[in-house]
Amino acid sequence: MYQAVLAHLEHSLWNDTRNARTLAWMVTGLVLSQRPSLPAWLPHIHSRATFAQSTERRVRRWLENPAIHPVSIYGPLVTRALRDWGEHTLVLALDTSMLFEKFCLIRVSVLFRGRAVPLVSHVLEHSSAQVSTAHLLPVLAEVKGLLDFLGIRQVRLLADRGFCDKELMGWLQICGWHDRIRIKSSLILAAPDGQRLCKIREIRLAPRETRCFQNITLTGRHFGPVHVALARPLDGPEQWQVVSDEPTSVETFAEYGERFQIEEGFLDEKSGLFGVEDSKLRDADSLERLILVLSVATLLLVSEGI
Template sequence: MENPAIDPIRIYGPLITRALRNWGKHTLILALDTSVLFEKFCLIRVAVLFRGRAGPLVSRVIEPSSAQVSTAHLLSVLARVKGLLDFLRIREVRVLADRGFCDTDLMAWLRFCDWHYRIRIKSNLILASPDGHRLCKVGEVKLDPREVRCFHNVTLTGQHFGPVHVALGRPSDGPEQWQVVSDEPTSINTFDEYGERFQIEEGFLDDKSGLFGLEDSKLRDALCLERLTLVLAIATLLLVSVVGWNYARHH
């Protein structure tokens, strides 16, 4: 793990591109998320969602100066992802992310890549019409249980980023509402599309305290931890590939 000659990107890149080489024109669903390690490090990951599993595509471990991971760190990881997908000529991509990634700079970058996205947004964001007329804050929209409301061709924040599409939903009698922004017109199906994101959280659980026991590691160096996540990523890729091959064989 301390060997500087072990470069996770150079090792894992050829493996994951080989696994995805026959993806074809199907939409590739990606989840972007982070996980805290030992209350000191942050694991940034973009994973491919496939048959209920989250296969790591690009992972990076950093030691951030604050609790918030900067957009620059996120974009550096996404740039690696774009390089891999451009090499594979995979054009149809949809990125899913939680409200911690509700950032117009990130959305602008995804738009530049011509990638689609479904991102959960915060209640204090301002919705406005394309001409700049303020409509409301997201949290000001009060829904009845099981009600869904969609806003199409609106802008976000005081910067009027857009046009985007927003879906708001209240799934039960509880107070929590679901709020998702999309680059494509929204509907009740938007929540199902966003809900696929939770697969990456299951993947983090497998890494940290479930299948692999990453939290039992005594490593406390970002580069060493990144090499360890390389080992876990290869193991996950192998397991997902075997399951996928067996599924295809019997169907």
Template sequence: MLDHLGMRNVRFLADRGFRDVELMECVWACGRHYRIRIKSSLILADPRGERLCKVKEVKLAPRETRCFHNVTLTGQRFGPVHVVLGHPTDGLEHWQVVSDEPTSVETFAEDGERFQIEEGFLDDKSGFFGLEASRLRDATSLERLVLVTSTATLLLVSEGLQVVEQGLRRVVDPTGSAA
């Protein structure tokens, strides 16, 4: 469908639960790019398969970023891939992302785009649309409900963009009206 719509430059973003080499291979085979968070237990190796280290063995100072280009992952020697590791100033958790394209500090910003998507899933699942509370179990009914909520989301986002473009945000946004 993406090819039919002329959307060629598509990036697949995913959290650690999706760090499956078969998925990475499938995304790459479809001509798409990916940024996937990885676990610290993952093994990095050079292209010949010589073990470099486990991700958690790489010690980073706060605000330090380190890139590993053209490496392979796991005992399966999947690759070549590119990995970027980072230690943010204000957190204990390190950031670790694998990509099919060369990585840099900007890779973290690209990976961060998925948070907008995750907020949308949260809204659909347990927030505004409450799909979890629907108790629907048959695929056809659930598919219809998702179609309705997706259409409503598209309509609301389109309306919101139009309101902002017309400079009317203060009229509809209670947090902006008092300012």
């Protein structure tokens, strides 16, 4: 397996052979051991080192090396994959996940054939999964840079209600991206002239009822025009509330529902497949490089499956 992984990496990282080989070791060890532990990788790493400790030190130095920038390594790999996957509207999901209750992983994933493939990931020391737009925009700017490089313009971003922020939606509007974002019940809907219509929580729907509001604004800064879809499912008390930059319909909920694939991806990494929280790393930069290894493994496995 190592040779197949190395060949794939060297094709994209042709000017960085040493990094490609070290990364191939780690990806191979991760996939075959299904554990994010350096000692667990060693039986699957075939190097010319005489002692296993030498190989472990090299891998550890790689994870701790401040000169290793994940986006510069992962960018060529994921852009090559996006070229191979053909032309279509690119559906992205934005979400966060906590690691060790101390670090927040911010991620934008590509949703493709039922899988959430990491596109850009960033780890910061932060005690909550709720992060400010100031933290989100640099991550989204990296995404935009990759997509602009590929000439991809048709983009739809999906996000949960924690990301319902007018500054963020304004940034997406400037980029020309579409969005489907869940919104909070406390938001006020207003007519284009600013006249208050109602708070979302004041709208009571019967089970299976759907109501759409087109060309309205969200207060307090009267952001809009936007379009809102509300629905109450038959089997639950919680109301679905989604804002979109495009006219809404029942189909809006199916489009937003694709977002849950990124949560399944987090589950794979944390407790399902790789168990990232079993690692001994406890600083944001080293964790971000470990997340790079997991992202490369996911990308290669999905590409191989395709």
